[in-house]
Amino acid sequence: MTEATFQNWEAADKKRNGRSLKRLLDIVLALVLLVPVIPALAVLYVVVLVKDGRPFIYRSRRNTSFDQEFDLMKIRTMRTVPAHENVGITGGHKKGRITKLGRYLRNHRLDELPQLWNVLKGEMSFVGPRPPEPRYVAACPEIYQQVLLDRPGITGMASIIFHSHEEKMLAECNSQQESEDVYVRRCIPRKAHLDMIYHRNKSPMLDIYVLYLTAAKLLPLPGRRAARIRGQ
Secondary structure: OOHHHHHHHHHHHHHHHHHHHHHHHHHHHHHHHHHHHHHHHHHHHHHHHHHOOOOOEEEEEEEEEOOEEEEEEEEOOEOOOOHHHOOOOOOHHHHHHEOHHHHHHHHOOHHHOOHHHHHHOOOOEEEOOOOOOHHHHHHOHHHHHHHOOOOOEEEOHHHHHOHHHHHHHHHOOOOHHHHHHHHHHHHHHHHHHHHHHHHHHOOHHHHHHHHHHHHHOOOOOOOHHHHHHOOO
């Protein structure tokens, strides 16, 4: 066996062990969070049905890898429309469809609570790139062949650093075509850059740090970077 072959095997073994540990941590955290999340979802189910009616869950087709898709689950935050009208990214042209309750759920990330089920099924992780719609994978295959080397996450580097900028850019769009153009041309490459920084440096400690900064968006947690994430 050559030295190069041994090093390749050793690197592959470390990669497999890293994935196994990350998956184990995902399962353990998801099971722990189910304790408070299940009653919270029960309360939100009643509130959403009273305020906005059915359906409670919105399913969106996304990619879990470059060539595999799954149904991402969220609490519905927008008024329903025919399927052919509900395509593409949410820009300013769709803001009138977001309900008052839906805006609150989005601002506090409560609409993403059902994604614990996606994590338990192995379709998502807690930390990773946000899962893209198949239309964007088809539009930017070179980018997503790299980004989707990691299992998509509920949160990630791009989510905590670029999300607010993305929302501002898309909020200024007045049509579906404009939203698509801004998202593909300006948002996807910037998010991919941050996701690849995560890919090159990923570790359990980095995942914990990303989760901490995600929580800092909603809670007054200490730290200069946490304060910066809150916009202070």
